[in-house]
Amino acid sequence: MIGPRSRQLYEQARRVIPAGVNSPVRAFGSVGDTGPFFVERAEGAYLFDADGNSYLDYVCSWGPLLFGHNPPGLAAVLNRAVGRGTSYGAATGLEVELAEKIALMVPSIQMVRLVNSGTEATMSAVRLARGFTARKLVVKCEGCYHGHGDAFLVKAGSGGATFGVPDSAGVPAEQSTLTVNVPYNDLAAMEAVFAASGKEIAAVILEPVAGNMGVVPPARGYLEGVRRVTEKNGALLIFDEVISGFRAGSGGVQGLFGITPDLTCLGKIIGGGLPMGAFGGRRDVMEMISPLGPVYQAGTLAGNPLAVSAGLYMLRRIESEPPYEKLEQLGARLEQGIRANIESLGLKLTLNRAGSVLTLFFNPGPVNDFTDSKKSDTAAFGRYFHAMLEQGIFVAPSQYEAMFISAAHTEQEIDRTVEANRNALAKATS
Ligand code: HOZ
Numbered sequence: 001m002i003g004p005r006s007r008q009l010y011e012q013a014r015r016v017i018p019a020g021v022n023s024p025v026r027a028f029g030s031v032g033d034t035g036p037f038f039v040e041r042a043e044g045a046y047l048f049d050a051d052g053n054s055y056l057d058y059v060c061s062w063g064p065l066l067f068g069h070n071p072p073g074l075a076a077v078l079n080r081a082v083g084r085g086t087s088y089g090a091a092t093g094l095e096v097e098l099a100e101k102i103a104l105m106v107p108s109i110q111m112v113r114l115v116n117s118g119t120e121a122t123m124s125a126v127r128l129a130r131g132f133t134a135r136k137l138v139v140k141c142e143g144c145y146h147g148h149g150d151a152f153l154v155k156a157g158s159g160g161a162t163f164g165v166p167d168s169a170g171v172p173a174e175q176s177t178l179t180v181n182v183p184y185n186d187l188a189a190m191e192a193v194f195a196a197s198g199k200e201i202a203a204v205i206l207e208p209v210a211g212n213m214g215v216v217p218p219a220r221g222y223l224e225g226v227r228r229v230t231e232k233n234g235a236l237l238i239f240d241e242v243i244s245g246f247r248a249g250s251g252g253v254q255g256l257f258g259i260t261p262d263l264t265c266l267g268k269i270i271g272g273g274l275p276m277g278a279f280g281g282r283r284d285v286m287e288m289i290s291p292l293g294p295v296y297q298a299g300t301l302a303g304n305p306l307a308v309s310a311g312l313y314m315l316r317r318i319e320s321e322p323p324y325e326k327l328e329q330l331g332a333r334l335e336q337g338i339r340a341n342i343e344s345l346g347l348k349l350t351l352n353r354a355g356s357v358l359t360l361f362f363n364p365g366p367v368n369d370f371t372d373s374k375k376s377d378t379a380a381f382g383r384y385f386h387a388m389l390e391q392g393i394f395v396a397p398s399q400y401e402a403m404f405i406s407a408a409h410t411e412q413e414i415d416r417t418v419e420a421n422r423n424a425l426a427k428a429t430s
Contacts (some may be wrong), residue, residue, distance in 0.1 A: 002391045003051025004181040010035035028397045032384035036397070042069035044408040047394060055394035056413055060404040061177020062396075063211075063243050063357075064268040067317060074272065074313050081309040087301060094312060095303040101315045102270065103276060105250050108239075108260045112280030113289060114303045115154045118267030121145025122205065124297045125263045126151055129203035129236040131295035132285050139193055139204040139235075141184040143213030143370025143400075146205055146240050146265070154179045156369065157212030161400040184210055184369040185218060189224040198233040203263075205238040208253035211402045212243075213373040214359030215352045222384035223259050230262075236285065242267035242277065243402070246325075248319050248355055272310030275301075323407035327356035330405050330414050334358065337418030345425055356405040360384075360421075361427075371398065380428050387424035393417055419426035 002010075019027040020035065028036045037049040045068050047055045053321030057069070065071075095114060096183075103109050115121050125148070126138055138151055145158035145395075153160060153168035155175050160168065167176070180197070182189040184206070194201065208223055210216040217428040241252040241263040246269040249255050254264065263281035270276055280286060290296045301307075335353045337362060342349050350365030351358060361367050362384070363376040381399040388395050395403050 001053060001384070001392075002051060003049065005050040005282075006037040007035065009038040009050060025162050025396070025401065029228065029384040030162045030378060030399075031397045034386070037385075044053050044070070044308060045406060045410075045413055053392070055389070055392055056409075056417065058393065058395045058403040058405065060406050061135050061273060062268070062401075063247065064271060064273045065404070065406050066247060066269050066314065066323060066406075068406040069273075071317070071408070072404040073158065073317075074310065077309050077313045078306060081306050084305065086306060087304055089300055092303065092305055093307070094230055094305055094308045098286070098308050099298060101312070101319075102266070102280065106241075106264060106266070106280070106316075107255055108264055108282070109280035110197050110283040111286035112278050113286070113297065114308070115277045115279065115297075115299055116275050116301055116304075116307075117147065117277045118240075118265060119277070119384075120299070121150035121242065121265035121267055122146040122152065122240055124205055125238050125265050125279040125428045126203060126205065127297065128261065128279070128285060128288060128295050131290050131293070133234065133236065134179050135182055135200050135202040135235070135288065137197060137201045139180045139182060139190070139201055140176060141210070141370075142181045142209055143184060143216075143373060144205075144207045144240070146207075146211030147242075150175050151179050152205075155181045155370070157400055159211060159398075161370070161374070162398040163308065174209070177332050183211070184372065185222050186369065187222055187229075190226055191229055191394045194229050194233050194235075198235070201233060201235040203236040203238050204230050205240055205336055206257075207240045207243065207268050208257070209244050209248060209357070211356045211357060212369045213400050214361055214367065214376075215354055215357050215402045216367060216369065216373065217352065217354045218257075219294070223253075223257055227261070236262040238263045238265065240265045243357070244354075245269060246314070246318060247357065249324055250322065254258060269310045269314055271307050272314040273322050274307040274310040276304070276305075276307040276311055288418065298347070326407055327405055330409055330411070331356045332413060333414045334405065335416060337414070338421050341422040341425055345422070346426060348430055349425075357402040359399075359402055362399065368417070383423050384428035387427040391420040393420050
């Protein structure tokens with residue numbers, strides 16, 4: 001399915017870009033050696049590559065495209081914004097409107113800073129937590145991924161898990177010792193870390209629904225328990241809702257579960273497909289940021305008017321046309337179809353779903369943490385990935401990622417996906 005033009009671009013790309021890609025998982029490296037297809041354009045639920053192939057897209061730019069590619073009206077919004085200049089390095093009314101909307105929609109956010117990516121958001125949130133608490137340690141969960149800041153590349157999910165380098169070279173050992181890892185969904189382990197080092201822990205950061213070891217929802221009571229233990233010990237709780245923010249619901253996972261973290265990291269959907277992240281939360285904590293307080297954080301392109309315009313488009317559309325019921329229906333339909341395929345083929349695979357994100361693990365399961373997730377048969381996943389691609393369906397090229405459904409997907413496309421899934425499973429497991 002990887003056509004001659006894509007192959008040629010890949011050859012060219014590899015000469016000037018490491019592995020030919022600007023983000024590791026895109027290289028398709030863990031699912032074989034074909035190299036990736038190269039995208040030319042996208043519309044609705046579809047990607048079109050340089051060879052004229054189309055793909056029903058379940059990567060959706062890894063999450064931002066809640067309403068699909070090039071949703072109606074966004075191009076006009078961006079064209080108007082371009083006409084007013086692409087970057088000012090100065091404050092705008094648009095930023096105020098976006099910040100007010102975020103604060104209205106995300107329950108825990110009283111103040112928010114806009115940055116350029118989810119990685120910037122998590123790095124800044126951790127610095128802020130350390131500055132606020134005057135403590136050093138950060139607790140994260142094995143297999144959670146919080147971008148590529150040094151503090152997080154210890155037992156990291158996503159590309160780290162995909163390529164078997166969860167602990168990155170280039171992160172000084174001294175830095176790694178400040179990050180404490182615990183298994184996801186294991187409250188006893190979290191409590192034990194606090195019992196041992198509670199006075200040194202600045203923050204716990206976690207994905208309230210994990211999405212980067214594949215999708216792993218929180219066990220009943222887990223998030224509530226983490227909230228309790230952090231509060232009791234004076235540590236901040238940081239929810240990384242870069243994936244789940246505005247996807248799990250307009251208030252993210254925290255809105256669904258009624259849990260109030262101290263800080264929240266956002267990205268993806270708030271940029272509407274343009275580069276943007278944000279971190280926000282308690283007013284007393286956020287007021288520690290420069291120039292109000294001593295914690296430094298800045299950015300030339302932060303609050304960029306194009307990204308902010310795209311973000312406002314997304315949040316306004318969420319308000320006027322909430323997509324969550326439809327996304328849940330599509331997610332449930334896909335889940336039922338895949339489960340029926342697994343059963344009729346007599347396979348032992350695990351499907352985890354949280355609303356419009358899901359992962360099919362080549363693993364009998366259950367998958368509740370990174371140890372479980374890593375038991376997956378990644379070779380079989382690679383065969384499955386290519387068998388889906390041959391049928392014109394693009395799922396993430398890694399076992400340790402999520403499938404994203406957008407509101408541009410339809411029931412017919414879900415049904416086509418279920419049929420392709422059956423063929424691909426039969427092929428991948430024979
Ligand atoms: N680390 C991202 C997925 N969790 C991949 C980003 C990309 O390749 O665009």
